Amino acid sequence: MKRILAGLAVTTAVLAYAGLAQAAGELNIYNWGNYTSPDMIKKFEDTYKVKVTITDYDSNDTALAKVRQGGSGFDMVVPSQNYIPIWISEGLLLESDPGKMENFKNVAKEWADPEFDKGRKYTVPWAMGTVGTVVNSDVYKGDINTWAIVFDTPAELKGKVNVVPEMNDVIDAAVLYNGGTKCTGDLTILKKVRDTLVKAKPNWVAMEYGTIEKMLSGDFAASSDWNGSALRQRLKNPAIHYGYPKEGFVFWSDNLAVLKDAKNVENAKLFQNFMMDPENAGMNSGFHRYANGIAGSDKFMPADMKGAPEIDVPAQFASVGVPSMTCPPQVQELYTKIWTELQK
Amino acid sequence: MTQPGTIEAERSRDIRKRWLLSLPALLIVLLAATGPLLIVLLYSFLTPGPYGDVLWKPSPDGWIGVFLERDIFTETLSLADAHVSIFVRSVLLSLATTLVTLLFGFPTAYFIATRPERTRELWLLLITIPFWTNLLIRTFAVLQIIRNEGLINTLLMKFGLIERPIQMLFTDGAILTGMVYVYLPLMVLPVYANLEKLDFRLVEAAYDLYATPFRVLTKIIIPLAKPGLIAGSILVFIPALGAYVTPSILGGGKNLMLGNLIELQFGQGRNWPLGSALSITLMLIVTVALLVYVRNVGSQEKRHG
Numbered sequence: 001m002k003r004i005l006a007g008l009a010v011t012t013a014v015l016a017y018a019g020l021a022q023a024a025g026e027l028n029i030y031n032w033g034n035y036t037s038p039d040m041i042k043k044f045e046d047t048y049k050v051k052v053t054i055t056d057y058d059s060n061d062t063a064l065a066k067v068r069q070g071g072s073g074f075d076m077v078v079p080s081q082n083y084i085p086i087w088i089s090e091g092l093l094l095e096s097d098p099g100k101m102e103n104f105k106n107v108a109k110e111w112a113d114p115e116f117d118k119g120r121k122y123t124v125p126w127a128m129g130t131v132g133t134v135v136n137s138d139v140y141k142g143d144i145n146t147w148a149i150v151f152d153t154p155a156e157l158k159g160k161v162n163v164v165p166e167m168n169d170v171i172d173a174a175v176l177y178n179g180g181t182k183c184t185g186d187l188t189i190l191k192k193v194r195d196t197l198v199k200a201k202p203n204w205v206a207m208e209y210g211t212i213e214k215m216l217s218g219d220f221a222a223s224s225d226w227n228g229s230a231l232r233q234r235l236k237n238p239a240i241h242y243g244y245p246k247e248g249f250v251f252w253s254d255n256l257a258v259l260k261d262a263k264n265v266e267n268a269k270l271f272q273n274f275m276m277d278p279e280n281a282g283m284n285s286g287f288h289r290y291a292n293g294i295a296g297s298d299k300f301m302p303a304d305m306k307g308a309p310e311i312d313v314p315a316q317f318a319s320v321g322v323p324s325m326t327c328p329p330q331v332q333e334l335y336t337k338i339w340t341e342l343q344k
Numbered sequence: 345m346t347q348p349g350t351i352e353a354e355r356s357r358d359i360r361k362r363w364l365l366s367l368p369a370l371l372i373v374l375l376a377a378t379g380p381l382l383i384v385l386l387y388s389f390l391t392p393g394p395y396g397d398v399l400w401k402p403s404p405d406g407w408i409g410v411f412l413e414r415d416i417f418t419e420t421l422s423l424a425d426a427h428v429s430i431f432v433r434s435v436l437l438s439l440a441t442t443l444v445t446l447l448f449g450f451p452t453a454y455f456i457a458t459r460p461e462r463t464r465e466l467w468l469l470l471i472t473i474p475f476w477t478n479l480l481i482r483t484f485a486v487l488q489i490i491r492n493e494g495l496i497n498t499l500l501m502k503f504g505l506i507e508r509p510i511q512m513l514f515t516d517g518a519i520l521t522g523m524v525y526v527y528l529p530l531m532v533l534p535v536y537a538n539l540e541k542l543d544f545r546l547v548e549a550a551y552d553l554y555a556t557p558f559r560v561l562t563k564i565i566i567p568l569a570k571p572g573l574i575a576g577s578i579l580v581f582i583p584a585l586g587a588y589v590t591p592s593i594l595g596g597g598k599n600l601m602l603g604n605l606i607e608l609q610f611g612q613g614r615n616w617p618l619g620s621a622l623s624i625t626l627m628l629i630v631t632v633a634l635l636v637y638v639r640n641v642g643s644q645e646k647r648h649g
Contacts (some may be wrong), residue, residue: 010427060609064397071346086395157510165597191417204594206514219492219513232482327395337416337426337615344426 022212027093027267030063032056032254035127037287038281040105047274050267067092067259075262078126081253082114082326093122094258103276111253111293115323123255124272125293127285129227130251130313130321131169133243134211139221144243145317147177149222151196153203160221164216165207167339168327169250170197173224176248176322183327186333194338201342206325208301228289231310242310244317252324253293253311388620396614406617409649410625427605427622434602435629437591438584441523442531442577448524449531449576456532456593457539464540464569472534479526483593486522486584487513490594522594523584536574539565570640578637582630602626 025048029036055074057063060083062189065147068074068090079087087093096105099120104112107125117123135144140156143318148154151159151174163170172182180189205220217231230242244312256275258268273279281292282300291311298306300301305311313321368553389404390398413424451518456467474482489495490512528532550560554623566573588603605625609619 048446059611061396061614065610068397090395162596167608194417203388204598205511205597208592208597217491217493236574326395329392330401332614334416338415339601339613340426340430340605341606343598343604344429 007064007221012340020114025264025267026273027052027264028074028077029076029078030057030067031076031078031185032247033058033271034206035078035254035288036051037284039289040283042099043280043283044274048267048270048288049082049268050264051201064092070182072259072260072261075260075264076233076256078254078256080324081114081116081255082089082324084123084257086326088117088122091267092260094260094262094265094268096123096258096272097121098124098266098272099278101269101276103245103273106276106278106294106296107327108293108295111298114253116325117255123257124275125281126254126256127228127288127290127292128251128253129290130244130249131166131224131226132175132230132245132249133222134215134230134233134240135226135243136215136218136237136240136245138239144241145246146223146243147245147247148239149243150224150285151177151241153200153222158203159205161204162206162211162220162223164209164211164224164226170224170334171338172250172322173245176245179247182250182322183325183331185328185331189267190334190338194341197338197342226290227310231305244313244318248320248322249317250324251321267291287312374506375414380450384620384623386618388624388626392615392617396610396616399477400614403617406615406621409615430600430602430605431625434585434587437519437523437587437601439582440520441527441584442581444520444524445528445531445580446573446577449528450535450569450573452528453532453535453539453572456536457542458544466531468536474525480589480593482526483522483590486518486525487593487609490518490521513594514598516595518544518594519591522590523587526590527584530579534575534579535569538569538575538615542568574637575639576635581633583623585630585633586626 007336027050029052031054041054044050044172045052057066060080062152063079063192064083064086065076067074067077069304076088084093097120104120107120111125111128117140130333133144133147133149135149135157137144139160140149140154142154142336149157149163149164171193174193175184175189177180178192178196180186180193185192206214208214211220211223212229214230215223216236225242230240233240258265258272262268275284276294277296278296279300282297285292285297285305286300286302289305289310329334362508387398387402391401391403391405393399396605413426414421415492417589452471454610454630456464456471461465487494491497492509492511492513494513495504496512500506501509523525525606546568547560553561586603588607591597591599591601592604596610597604602622605621606619609622613619
């Protein structure tokens with residue numbers, strides 16, 4: 001026993017020493033889980049001799065709450081576009097000015113000057129996508145480009161539909177389904193929304209995140225879902241298709257930013273510039289399966305992503321896309337009440 | 345020749361020294377135990393920040409929101425029906441879990457306690473094995489067994505007993521199964537600890553006096569095992585009340601539990617004061633359960649003492 005302990009102590013000491021030896025170049029990224037290509041990170045580490053550590057979070061609110069307390073030790077974060085104005089207004093982000101970086105020329109025109117970060121003073125595009133439906137066509141052959149899959153579930157899908165419990169996504173979908181606009185405070189619409197949701201729920205089998213695995217295993221036959229997740233499913237089972245609801249769907253983006261209290265600012269800026277290189281962005285897309293907003297990166301994506309209907313929004317649906325944004329606090333309160341009532 | 349005065353002085357000095365020496369430890373315990381709780385209590389009386397966190401402005405709304413709600417459509421203030429039904433669901437689930445673990449745990453503990461001393465340890469080891477794995481992994485293991493293409497459905501279909509998979513996952517039964525599986529060791533261990541000390545000569549004596557097995561169980565074994573049964577029930581009931589992972593994974597998350605409701609307020613709901621007030625309410629329920637325990641066991645010991 002003593003010998004084992006001694007062995008452990010030596011190993012720990014060696015590991016600690018190895019850690020110290022590498023401490024010269026470090027970068028700590030705080031990002032969504034399952035969202036960063038390990039190959040792309042390895043390339044960055046080898047090119048710049050920097051040791052990258054990635055820590056996962058599961059929601060924008062978690063990330064915001066943790067960083068806001070200070071002393072998080074992270075250098076970079078990847079918030080969704082609707083949260084970026086909050087991060088900026090709370091003074092959590094460093095004005096790293098990626099708009100002036102060498103690789104900025106590669107950013108696609110429609111993402112070069114977005115509303116949430118005018119002139120790209122803080123952030124670099126990481127990934128972007130849509131919220132729609134995913135349906136197994138072996139079970140249901142009708143129209144899947146509608147929120148009715150979730151809210152007026154067809155007989156074949158009853159008891160087999162999952163809803164991903166993103167409160168804002170679900171309620172926004174119901175708002176759009178009832179002809180309202182995103183983040184509406186209109187009580188007549190919200191009342192319809194509540195009734196729609198309460199009426200729809202008995203047809204759902206679950207409200208959870210594990211869509212990819214459970215769609216493939218047959219536990220679900222349909223679900224609300226993100227497009228990148230839908231692509232991963234179709235590549236494993238060709239019967240699974242992604243639907244763009246004609247009543248309207250939300251499109252979103254996640255963007256890479258440097259934290260104000262970052263310790264490795266130079267490495268973080270290098271990484272922002274690195275991510276705007278089409279080859280690196282393409283490599284990352286090959287992993288997380290979303291588009292990335294960097295022009296010319298499709299050349300470096302796997303062949304199965306080229307022209308994939310999950311990634312390129314079909315022309316007839318492009319007009320009904322609604323940009324993701326943060327709802328005002330009083331609307332958020334109404335949403336939370338409806339959400340609690342739905343799950344009581 | 346000792347003078348009473350000096351003894352007195354020495355004693356009080358001694359007492360002072362002891363207090364001073366234990367002061368650092370006491371302070372740490374006091375701070376570590378009550379500090380975080382006081383923060384939660386304080387937050388429950390503040391105003392929610394627009395994007396999470398709190399504003400330093402006192403407000404009773406967090407506490408009002410626990411029990412009352414303003415209907416968003418009719419503007420009338422009424423009992424927070426949603427919160428109450430979530431509380432009731434959590435309490436009922438915990439009670440059901442406690443009852444079922446009691447039903448399975450007591451015979452198991454009795455079986456172990458009546459084995460020869462050397463094999464007892466082996467049985468106990470087997471009971472504790474699930475604790476070696478993370479709760480999350482154990483719950484996912486249950487999921488693998490009961491899902492549509494899981495072990496049970498595959499076997500039943502292979503033997504031609506059913507045509508299509510039975511929906512077991514995402515039902516109340518699935519939640520209860522998972523909870524019982526996770527908390528069963530917490531019931532078995534205290535009951536065993538109690539039964540191990542049981543004087544089996546009393547059982548023999550009862551049989552000698554022509555008591556039926558049922559009478560022996562109800563009049564001898566259960567009364568003597570009562571402290572263990574109560575301790576086990578409390579140990580199961582309290583964590584089950586805040587259970588959060590098992591109901592969401594096996595129940596599909598369609599219905600909130602208390603734990604989920606609190607998490608919602610700190611996450612997407614962005615209402616930290618309400619979340620804090622709900623947490624304290626949960627703690628109060630637990631305290632009541634503990635008081636019931638203390639009173640029961642206390643009176644028990646007096647009777648036997």
